Every structure is written in structure tokens, then in C-alpha cells.
Amino acid sequence: MSDGLSYLSAIKPGPVPTSLAASKEEEISLFQRLLTEIKSWQNNPAPYRPVHWFSYNNQVTSVLQGLHNPVCGLVGLEMAAELLRKSDTTMSVFTTNQILNHAVAMGITKHGEIFSAYDLCMLATSLFNCKATVIDSNLHSKHKLLLETILSGLPVLLAYDSDRNFSPCLNKGHSAHWALVTGFVIRNTDFIPTDISEKYEIGENVLHKLNKGSAILPHLLENALSHTYVYVKQGKSLKSRLWPLQLLLNSNANLIEKDPKKNWENYFCPYNLEHTLAKRFIILSP
Numbered sequence: 001m002s003d004g005l006s007y008l009s010a011i012k013p014g015p016v017p018t019s020l021a022a023s024k025e026e027e028i029s030l031f032q033r034l035l036t037e038i039k040s041w042q043n044n045p046a047p048y049r050p051v052h053w054f055s056y057n058n059q060v061t062s063v064l065q066g067l068h069n070p071v072c073g074l075v076g077l078e079m080a081a082e083l084l085r086k087s088d089t090t091m092s093v094f095t096t097n098q099i100l101n102h103a104v105a106m107g108i109t110k111h112g113e114i115f116s117a118y119d120l121c122m123l124a125t126s127l128f129n130c131k132a133t134v135i136d137s138n139l140h141s142k143h144k145l146l147l148e149t150i151l152s153g154l155p156v157l158l159a160y161d162s163d164r165n166f167s168p169c170l171n172k173g174h175s176a177h178w179a180l181v182t183g184f185v186i187r188n189t190d191f192i193p194t195d196i197s198e199k200y201e202i203g204e205n206v207l208h209k210l211n212k213g214s215a216i217l218p219h220l221l222e223n224a225l226s227h228t229y230v231y232v233k234q235g236k237s238l239k240s241r242l243w244p245l246q247l248l249l250n251s252n253a254n255l256i257e258k259d260p261k262k263n264w265e266n267y268f269c270p271y272n273l274e275h276t277l278a279k280r281f282i283i284l285s286p
Contacts, residue, residue, distance in 0.1 A: 013066035014096065015078075016238055023059045023240075027231065028200060030242040031055070031185060031207055034229060054196075054220055056151050056210040057183025057231045058083055063096065065235030070267075071112030073120050073159075073178040074099045075235035080155035080180055080284050081128050087153065088286035091128055102127055108268065114178065115269040116276035120157065124284055131285045139249045139279050143228070144221050146245075147184050149283050150230075153212050156181040158281035160251035166236050168243055168251035173273045174259035181281075183231035185242065188220045253279050 031053070060082055063075040075096055085091045094102070103109045106126065108119040121132035135142055149156050162177035163169035185207075198209040210216070221228075228245040255277040258264060 013064045013069065016062045016064060018061070020059055023057075026240055027055070027057055027183070028202075028207075030231070030240065032202060034185070034242055035202065035205060051187065051205045053185055053187050053205060053207045054210055055183065055185040055207060056212070056214070058150065058153055058155075060155075060180065060182050060233055062233060062238045062240075063235060064238065065096070069112060071096055071100060072235045073114035073157075074103065074112050074123075076157050076178040076180045076233075077120060077124055077127075079233055080124075080157055081130075083153065083155045083182075084128065084130055084284060084286050088130075091130070091286065094127055099123070099127060110266065110268045113267050113269070115176065115267075115271055115273060117157075117159070117280045117282050118276060120178075121282055124282075128284075133283045133285075134280050135283060136280045139252060139281060140225065140246075142281075143225055143245060143249065144218070145283075146181065146281060147186075147221065147228070148217055150181060150184060151210065151212065151214060151217055155284050156281055157284070158248075158252050159255060159277045160248055161254060162234075162236075166234060167241065168247045170251060170254045172257050173255035173277065174257070174261075176255055176273070176277060177234060177236075179232045179234040179248075181230050181232055181248075182240065184245070185229045185231075186220045187227035252277070252281070 060079045063078050065071045065075045078096055078099060081091065100112050103123050108123065114120050117134045121134055124130055124132040135145060146156055157178060157180055159176050159178050160168045161171040161173060162175045196208040197211050200207040225246055229242050230245045230248060232241045232243055255273045257273060258269060
């Protein structure tokens with residue numbers, strides 16, 4: 001049984017709170033795992049220069065969707081709303097079931113499935129009275145906006161193809177799944193800012209934690225897409241993940257068709273996924 005499914009079999013659906021300290025430990029652990037997978041820094045030319053990484057992440061309570069419930073978009077929205085409430089403490093709190101019932105009443109789902117970024121935006125504005133915007137076209141050219149949004153403390157939601165271990169894959173949209181992007185890690189050795197809150201030395205690598213709203217992001221993003229990774233939460237695992245941003249965007253862009261093996265009479269999806277999910281992400285703000 002995969003990591004995510006083992007969690008789902010042992011823990012009931014719904015929020016699973018954790019501490020800020022545990023979240024920070026998870027971030028560092030994910031970064032250390034990333035370092036074991038990336039070997040490029042071993043080829044640094046002499047004289048040696050430390051490899052610098054810059055990160056920011058918004059703590060969010062994990063919300064599990066259950067083993068068989070197709071409510072990944074709804075739990076993603078539930079987690080996103082927690083971030084919004086940090087800016088607007090008067091914002092309402094809804095459980096997954098309450099969000100599901102509202103979505104069904106709106107006529108945008110049958111069992112919780114959401115195959116349109118525009119529908120998820122309508123649901124967000126209806127329930128939480130927030131602003132919701134779909135960013136479309138070439139997401140690779142929009143990655144700066146995505147990261148700036150995260151650094152400002154706001155949530156970003158997008159769909160992607162989920163592999164067996166829930167990481168991004170290219171399956172033409174047959175395994176479409178929603179995720180919440182909460183943070184990022186960027187490698188950039190040539191620009192060392194002073195606007196940091198914490199610093200961790202891990203072997204030859206230095207991880208700088210950025211402050212919310214830091215103005216140095218444009219300097220870090222010059223030719224950096226291939227060295228940018230994002231912290232992600234999704235409803236089938238308690239744990240956050242750290243994935244290459246380019247891989248996640250490629251997975252999103254390949255959401256081009258419905259799974260021909262599904263009985264689509266059981267789902268609400270009168271859409272061409274290329275026009276509702278592919279090359280699109282959602283920004284929410286109070």
C-alpha cells in the first residue's frame with residue numbers, strides 16, 4: 001500500500017492539525033530528501049562556492065479526503081480558506097461535507113468532483129465571500145506570479161495528473177487531482193539577500209528562509225524555473241510534498257482529456273478539460 005493510502009486507511013477524513021514546530025521539521029526533512037536526489041551541486045567548479053537555497057512556506061492544516069471520496073478540490077479549498085482566514089479572521093469555517101453540500105446545491109458536482117477551475121472559483125466566492133481568479137495561458141510564463149502569490153501568504157490551487165504516489169505525472173488528465181501550493185524552494189547561488197528570518201547549513205548547502213512579502217523574489221527567479229521546487233498539500237496524504245515546479249506545471253498542462261475508462265454519467269463534467277483545467281491555476285484572496 002502506498003504512503004498516502006496507508007494514511008487514509010488509518011485516519012478518518014477531515015482536518016489533522018499539527019504544530020508549527022512539526023511543520024518546520026517536515027520542511028527541512030523534505031529539503032534534505034531533495035538534496036539526496038539532486039547531484040548538480042557536486043560539480044561546482046573550483047574554487048568552491050556554497051550552494052544557496054531560498055524558501056518560504058505557509059503552514060496549513062492537512063485535510064484528508066478519504067479513500068474513495070472524489071472531493072480533492074473541496075479539501076483543497078478547505079485548506080486554502082485556512083490561509084485566507086489569517087488575513088480575514090471573520091471568514092466562515094466549513095467542513096468538507098458542508099462544502100460538498102453547497103457545491104451539489106450549486107449544480108457544479110455530483111459527488112464532490114470538480115473538473116473546472118472556474119467552478120471551483122464560483123464555489124470559493126459563494127462560500128467564503130473571497131476573491132477568486134483563474135490565471136490561464138502558458139503557466140510557465142506565469143510562474144513568477146504563482147510564487148509571488150505564495151510569498152504574500154495567499155493560496156494557489158491547481159489540478160494535475162496524480163501518479164500512484166500522488167506525485168505529478170503525464171497521464172493526459174486521466175488521473176486529474178487538485179493540490180494546494182503552499183511554498184517554494186529556489187536555488188540561486190549568485191544572489192544572497194539579507195532579508196531572511198532563519199538560515200540552515202546542511203552539508204555544502206545553505207537554506208535561507210525568506211520573510212513573508214520579501215521583495216527579493218524577482219532576483220531569485222532569473223532563469224530559475226528549472227531550480228524551483230514547490231511545497232504542496234493534497235487530500236490523499238497527511239504529508240506535504242516538495243516537487244519540481246516545472247514538473248507540476250507540465251502535469252497541469254497535459255490535462256487534455258477525460259479518462260475513457262470512467263462512466264462519466266456518474267460525474268458532473270460537461271467540459272473539455274483543455275478549457276477548464278489545463279494551463280490554469282487559481283489565486284484566492286480575502
